[in-house]
Amino acid sequence: MSELPVVVIGAGPLGLAAAAHLLERGFIPLVLEAGSNPAAAVEQWEHVRTFSPWPELVDPAAAKLLELTGWVAQESGFPTGREWIDGYLAPLAKAMGTGVRLGARVQAVSRLGRDRLVSPGRAETPFVVHVTNADGTECRVRARAVIDASGTWGQPNPAGADGVTAIGERTAAGSGVLTYVPPTIAQASGLAGKHVVVVGSGHSAMTAVIQLGEVVRKDPSMTVTWVLRRGVSEDTFGGGAADELPQRGALGVRSKEAVDAGRVSLSTGFRTERIDLVDGRAVLTAEDGRALAPADHVVVLTGFRPDLSFLSEMRIELDPILQAPVNLAGSIDPNMHSCGSVLPHGAEELAHPEPDLYIVGMKSYGRAPTFLAMTGYEQVRSIAAELAGDHEAARRVELALPDTGVCNGAGLFDSPDDENAGGGCCGPAPTSQPVSLQPVSLLLNPLGG
Template sequence: MNAKTVAIIGAGPVGLAAAAHVLERGMSPVVLEAGPEAGHAIRQWQHVQLFSPWEYNVDKAAARMLAPTGWNSPDPQSYPTGGELLDRYLMPLATRTPLREAIRTSSRVSAISRVGFDKAKTRGREQAPFEIRYQNGKGPEVLRADAVIDTSGTWFSPNPAGRNGLPAIGEPECAGRVAYGMPDVRGAARSRYAGKIVAVLGAGHSAVGTLIDLVHLADQVPGTQPVWLLRGADPAKAFGGGRNDKLAARGELGAAFAALVASGKIRVEAEFGVTHLSGSEGRLKIAAGSCSGARSVIADELIVSTGFRPDFSFLSELRLRLDPAIEAPVALAPLIDPNEHSCGTVRPHGARELAHDEPGFYLAGMKSYGRAPTFLMMTGYEQVRSIAADLAGDKVAAARVELVLPETGVCTRGGVETGAAAGCCGGPPKEELSACCAADETAKKAGTAGCGCS
């Protein structure tokens, strides 16, 4: 595979980084973005401040491409909002660099296959180019490419409220009182939530941030009542690593949230697995069933912040190798499986872990993590750097690790959560695929079974 056309799905941070690396490697990127402009998904949460500073949010190849344009690099230690990420980085990258010629907006991919090959046909498959079909408002279009990097993300595929992965019974019928993700409760959506009883379902950063914003809204508008619906039994698991978190803003977010919960400003309903939604005298009845009997909460609005899942519908004719539980590439899934082992983030990985049985096709960015919640933007940048090197035939660079990830200060090993006082056993491993941490890697190199934490 020599001079190639590489189709990149999605013009978010990782998609544009992929295009920059592909162009730097002498290949031709074509970026297909479903939204009307680059960074469309980020516009849905542009009010949110990132918990990683600028130094972790700017891709190196993108920065090199921006440099000749007179771009002013932001203070590496300051924390951008989603809107600032757009205005100060993504939009200049999309409009003031050679990438502007590669981006096709309002171009929603509907299907991908190989030219002349369905999923079942094998002989000669690797030599056939990819056929990408997309809609751009003018009718169906077709693009042929030598490789495809899918960075389309998961933002527009939120998980439903139901505790079993399905929509709660009545959820579609109550759609007018249900929002997903992280709505701007203090800004654009203020009128919807001010003075209301607002239930927030979830235990991740989106739920935590929304609940904190609702407390601030309650200080300004009497009658605003935040209710935290928690599927698990222990609220403390949502508080994070505190001072042990190397991303200080992430640790501070958890600490601030813990203080609000302790003060009673947030009503907590633990072990609340939503099963039914229904109307109740002009409000919303949120019911949870359990072996000990049903419970319910009456609210005006429900915000479902239970994470996201990938959309594979347009990839049905490609040969994907996905973990059946996490829905991530099979080599990556054991490293990010939240049921088994997590140090807050996963060690850097690239083309090798992201490859499928369809040569030249890769998932990258948030979508590559499937249903796992621990993705960081800098991980995506490392992914596409490695993928571009692999597509260019530079196997040494593709295998090289060029990123050190920060720890959260909390680890889960075999389902047991512990403090990471030693930096999660010395941090992530550098080379050994089967190792779960640096200490485990060292032990295995010494000929022992490992450090015992995996």
């Protein structure tokens, strides 16, 4: 199989970085991207500014490759998604030439002539990647190894509190009243005079609420409701000044300022059960019967989940809770890991019973939040080394990760007043502050770095 390529699924930041490391190790990478452009997922949030600075968003092997073309690295600043594409990702894809195939959607990954049940000779048999091209034609690509860097962007978590779409959610999304993407500045401004509901508690939700809050500052005719499934605790607004990624910490600080300023109403303990369309507006109703005022626009930013459908013939071993590799899950589980710290990890933690198949990037975290680009760059460096037989380099740690500065325990869920509810493994449970429809307002900044 030495003459076959290593197929990389996805031409996003991690897929392109994986290809750069494979080239450095003497492999032939073939990157298959479903979109019409490289980093097609990043394009969908191109207006959002990252909370990681430029030096942490550029992979070292990719930088070496780009420097051969005369490319010059940005030394500072926090790029938007668009700036990340134009200043790094698009030039990197161009430098790889025919090694990146656009409009190539992977439908399945299998072993040549063997389904999931067949074991004899499996590890010595090439992978077969089944692809549908943009023109509708189908093809099969043989590969010596497969790295799935397809991400999770196309698989948003629903508004429904139990992990399943709320009653009426699909209808609301189909009508355009409900979306799963942060609004652009222009879109936010266009909602002046309207009632907008934001569902979610992470950095993307904070970004959206901050933008909308700024519109309220200029035009109080807009009303914004921020829906949280849990009560307010010490870590609701992130690590603040204790966060070693200052821009990420600033999101929480400005979020809290927005709450206190009254530009946004905060509705806590609200677990959405149904979304009804009434005269073209969406009415969200919680499991406890509470209903919000009709909304002209609903933005659901509750995180993402991996699409594992095209790996159904692969022997993968995932944690039953997070849907992340079992050897990685313990250190990224938001229900238990301490202070946001995640140990650098690579091929060993990401290995599956299917030899030479790896899931990397945000998808490797399953349903866990807060993935950093530099974590992924360490993943693909290690995997390229492992595929090359350099086991020592694969296990060597070449990364120091910043701390969030806060505990990320399960927190306040069913008992917001219970001192023993949730908390992390690095300290006692946070102090609860039950709130209902209080004023709030936020700040603008990241989505992944």
